[in-house]
Amino acid sequence: MRDADLEEIRALSLFRDMDLDHFAELMRGAYHQSFPAQVTLIEEGRAADFLHIVTEGAVELFAGWKDRETTLAVARPVSTFILAACINDAPYLMSARTLVPSRIVMIPGSDLRMAFARDAAFAQAIVRELAGCYRSVVRHVKNIKLRTSKERLAAFFVSEAEKAGQKLTYDLPFEKRVLASYLGMTPENLSRALRQLKDDGVVVDGTRVTINDMKRLQEIALTGPLIDGSSFSANSAP
Amino acid sequence: MRDADLEEIRALSLFRDMDLDHFAELMRGAYHQSFPAQVTLIEEGRAADFLHIVTEGAVELFAGWKDRETTLAVARPVSTFILAACINDAPYLMSARTLVPSRIVMIPGSDLRMAFARDAAFAQAIVRELAGCYRSVVRHVKNIKLRTSKERLAAFFVSEAEKAGQKLTYDLPFEKRVLASYLGMTPENLSRALRQLKDDGVVVDGTRVTINDMKRLQEIALTGPLIDGSSFSANSAP
DNA sequence: CCCGTTGCTTGATCCAAGTCAAAAAGCCGA
DNA sequence: TCGGCTTTTTGACTTGGATCAAGCAACGGG
Secondary structure, three states: OOHHHHHHHHOOHHHHOOOHHHHHHHHHOOEEEEEOOOOEEEOOOOEOOEEEEEEEOOEEEEEEEOOEEEEEEEEOOOEEEOHHHHHHOOEOOOEEEEOOOEEEEEEEHHHHHHHHHHOHHHHHHHHHHHHHHHHHHHHHHHHHHHOOHHHHHHHHHHHHHHHOOOOOEEEOOOOHHHHHHHOOOOHHHHHHHHHHHHOOOEEEEOOEEEEOOHHHHHHHHOOOOOOOOOOOOOOOOO | OOHHHHHHHHHOHHHHOOOHHHHHHHHHOOEEEEEOOOOEEEOOOOEOOEEEEEEEOOEEEEEEEOOEEEEEEEEOOOEEEOHHHHHHOOEOOOEEEEOOOEEEEEEEHHHHHHHHHHOHHHHHHHHHHHHHHHHHHHHHHHHHHHOOHHHHHHHHHHHHHHHOOOOOEEEOOOOHHHHHHHOOOOHHHHHHHHHHHHOOOEEEEOOEEEEOOHHHHHHHHOOOOOOOOOOOOOOOOO
């Protein structure tokens, strides 16, 4: 693994405070691999063998039932995913696939649990991380259960703008079909919702989003830390 | 606090393995109070001051947005709730109200964080608990996003039957309007869904549920550990 | 440069679920 | 036991969003 990669990972709040030797040992047992787009990294139901970290690219976390499928989050660099299954040594609840060519670090679950047992700082970090993940999903549920699809889309635009550093023009971070699935609607419906929002000053041309009337959008979305926040990436580095 | 209560709490997986002295100390700083029905214990957005444990009664965890409201879970004895907010010292994401007269133990968040910092076994237990909570909410999202309301209701009946010890007749654990909200539908719709399920061998008379054709119901619900599981109580004692 | 693939949009239609209104059934407390 | 609650059910209607079926546009390989 390259030093630059190691530094990036070390900078994650999950690993920042742990003993340096423990960190080095954990990384010695880890694999860093490149994958092409559309590769299934994880299948739900399988035993959780590895903690994953995206260092480049993007990974979709999704779940299926009967013949339906929904995306629960998109992990973007640099962040970890499926920590909970891993730490509990339980089956994955989600599947994961690369959306674009990606590089993934995989840390064996047994190493992780060992480090967690003997490094108090690491244990603390894991707790904070898990609590953060939990709160993210709770926000996602609130988003889904309380807002209409148009409102969810508006909220998404607002929080993406915040994430892009208050810019009013930015690119969608991934395909619209993924966004639709994340927001709990069909691609057709997303398309229609986009057109509805045109009246509210949102122009979408291809992947480029331009917000002309942020105030209007915020009124629709009524964003706030209790429902929006970091609910997007499975868990991110603050 | 009565010894019986203390024992029940100690028996929770969260506290079971922690040092006995630490546990005693944690409990010394705790309050045990009785509340009538329909009392708001927690308001979302407020700072998380206390970890709560229901020892008797039932507590609804819900969230509001604009003029809408949805219930996210119902905590039944004996279980804790809002651990994540508490451990992160962050604002509550949910509100909580008693559904019936209830007894609640409240542990100051600062005591909790202190115990967590110096008791490794407790820290481990917290991690497992949080991971469990996280997985519960993930299942709830999958339930909402992947199943129709009829399927969700069927799934609910099946998993309640399991919880009641494979009994085919049992009582609903709370009012139908709460159930409706939990399942993400209106009371009217729940009523209709109940009537639909009559054709599939489910008889509901008042609060009494009787399942005549479990196989049929399981076909509709297609239950499994990846989507159903303990998603109901905020977090339970295994 | 063309052509196939893939992703996105559009329109027509359908259906699940929400809304509104009102009746029915429980559930107390006086 | 009788009103006066709340909860639940019902019916009629509306609507948000899904589905189905074409078009269209962009991209990449031959």
